[in-house]
Amino acid sequence: MVLLVSIFGLFFAGSIKKEPIRIGFVATLTGKQAELGLQQRNGVQLAVENINISGGVAGRSVELIIRDDLGSPEDAKNVDLELIDMGVVAIIGHATSGQTIAGLQVTNPAHVILLGPTISTPLLTGKYEYFFRVHPTFLNAAQGFANHIYQNRKLTKMAVLYDTDNAAYAETYRTAFADKYQAMGGALVGEVSFSSSAKPDFALILSKLHESNAEGLLIISADIDAAMIAQRARLMGWQAPLFAAAWAQTATLIYRGGHAVEGMEIEQAYALNSQAPDFLSFTKHYSDRFGQIPAFGAAYGYEAAMVLAAALQKNSGKAEGLRQTLLEIRDFKGLADNFSFNQYGDVLRPTYLNVIRGGKFVVLKSLAPTEP
Numbered sequence: 001m002v003l004l005v006s007i008f009g010l011f012f013a014g015s016i017k018k019e020p021i022r023i024g025f026v027a028t029l030t031g032k033q034a035e036l037g038l039q040q041r042n043g044v045q046l047a048v049e050n051i052n053i054s055g056g057v058a059g060r061s062v063e064l065i066i067r068d069d070l071g072s073p074e075d076a077k078n079v080d081l082e083l084i085d086m087g088v089v090a091i092i093g094h095a096t097s098g099q100t101i102a103g104l105q106v107t108n109p110a111h112v113i114l115l116g117p118t119i120s121t122p123l124l125t126g127k128y129e130y131f132f133r134v135h136p137t138f139l140n141a142a143q144g145f146a147n148h149i150y151q152n153r154k155l156t157k158m159a160v161l162y163d164t165d166n167a168a169y170a171e172t173y174r175t176a177f178a179d180k181y182q183a184m185g186g187a188l189v190g191e192v193s194f195s196s197s198a199k200p201d202f203a204l205i206l207s208k209l210h211e212s213n214a215e216g217l218l219i220i221s222a223d224i225d226a227a228m229i230a231q232r233a234r235l236m237g238w239q240a241p242l243f244a245a246a247w248a249q250t251a252t253l254i255y256r257g258g259h260a261v262e263g264m265e266i267e268q269a270y271a272l273n274s275q276a277p278d279f280l281s282f283t284k285h286y287s288d289r290f291g292q293i294p295a296f297g298a299a300y301g302y303e304a305a306m307v308l309a310a311a312l313q314k315n316s317g318k319a320e321g322l323r324q325t326l327l328e329i330r331d332f333k334g335l336a337d338n339f340s341f342n343q344y345g346d347v348l349r350p351t352y353l354n355v356i357r358g359g360k361f362v363v364l365k366s367l368a369p370t371e372p
Contacts, residue, residue, distance in 0.1 A: 020063035021317045023308065024083035026076065026093035026103070029068040033196065033222040035252045036297045037095040040117050041066060042290050043301025044092055051309050058317035062309065069094055073102030080106045089312065089319040090115060092304050095297065097121040097168035104131055113322055115308055117300035120246070120269070121168045122176065125346055132326055132345035134303045136269050138246065141351040142176035145267040148353055149216060149243060150184045159190035159214035161205065161229060163221040165197050170220045173245050177218065190214050196225050202232045216241045223248045227256035234260040241265070250295045254359055261356050265364070269351045270296035273363045274336035282335050303334050
């Protein structure tokens with residue numbers, strides 16, 4: 001009888017399904033600036049599906065819990081706290097710097113990893129916290145962009161238009177660009193900030209910038225606003241070259257901008273022309289799964305989920321000690337290039353200059369990375 005009970009006990013113990021490893025994902029998923037967050041979500045979903053098909057992590061499946069931060073810092077904190085209360089081992093997100101900085105007020109005290117797929121503000125560089133990112137700081141990219149515009153495009157007078165709703169990104173990017181551009185001899189002859197949530201009158205704003213006689217316009221905004229700005233500029237007859245920060249580079253920019261964004265140049269830490277087998281495979285699988293070509297948010301979302309899974313595998317699926325395990329990862333194989341986290345959770349990766357030609361993003365050249 002004892003033997004029989006023991007056998008049944010072993011049988012039921014073996015048949016009990018292990019609890020899944022819960023990972024949170026948070027980004028702006030609704031509203032006019034949702035495209036980047038939706039791309040990230042899709043990339044993370046695809047990664048989790050592939051992970052589970054391959055057997056999961058540490059013998060357990062991965063459960064992805066998705067939340068919308070509504071593009072609000074306060075909502076970012078609320079949903080991060082909700083996920084922490086649900087027992088997630090880590091959170092992948094957010095899509096923008098403002099929400100990330102807000103979310104860290106919740107995740108850091110709880111010692112929960114917040115892993116940013118597309119967060120590039122230098123304001124989070126070099127901090128010993130529970131924040132990691134797979135996207136490099138934009139400091140090198142913004143300065144390289146300024147050098148390209150001044151030295152290669154020979155433009156000595158620029159106007160800048162930026163969205164303060166994501167001030168941690170836009171204002172810092174503006175400063176990094178301006179410092180380098182002016183140090184070389186260039187001048188910012190026109191500069192206007194706006195709040196995208198306030199539905200600004202871009203026709204009025206652009207009229208003022210046009211009067212500055214700027215030779216080019218740098219746009220630091222999300223895709224849909226950048227597209228609208230380009231449309232308004234061309235409708236009023238302003239044919240100055242247009243440039244945009246990486247925040248704008250999605251399919252929505254081209255779809256909404258149409259002919260007005262032809263020739264627009266954009267900096268981006270994303271190898272659009274990569275022929276790496278993993279990159280090509282990801283592009284095909286993503287297109288088959290979601291019916292569209294992946295943008296940089298999708299690729300970095302995928303990489304964020306994969307590197308997190310690799311760390312959890314080494315850490316037996318536990319949240320405790322996960323920060324140190326992530327720091328120990330070296331030369332992780334990304335989709336187009338390898339990367340490692342430094343002691344602050346930052347990465348060192350190349351950046352690229354792209355242009356829109358024939359309704360597609362085309363790589364102009366790469367910029368060598370510098371240590372943040």
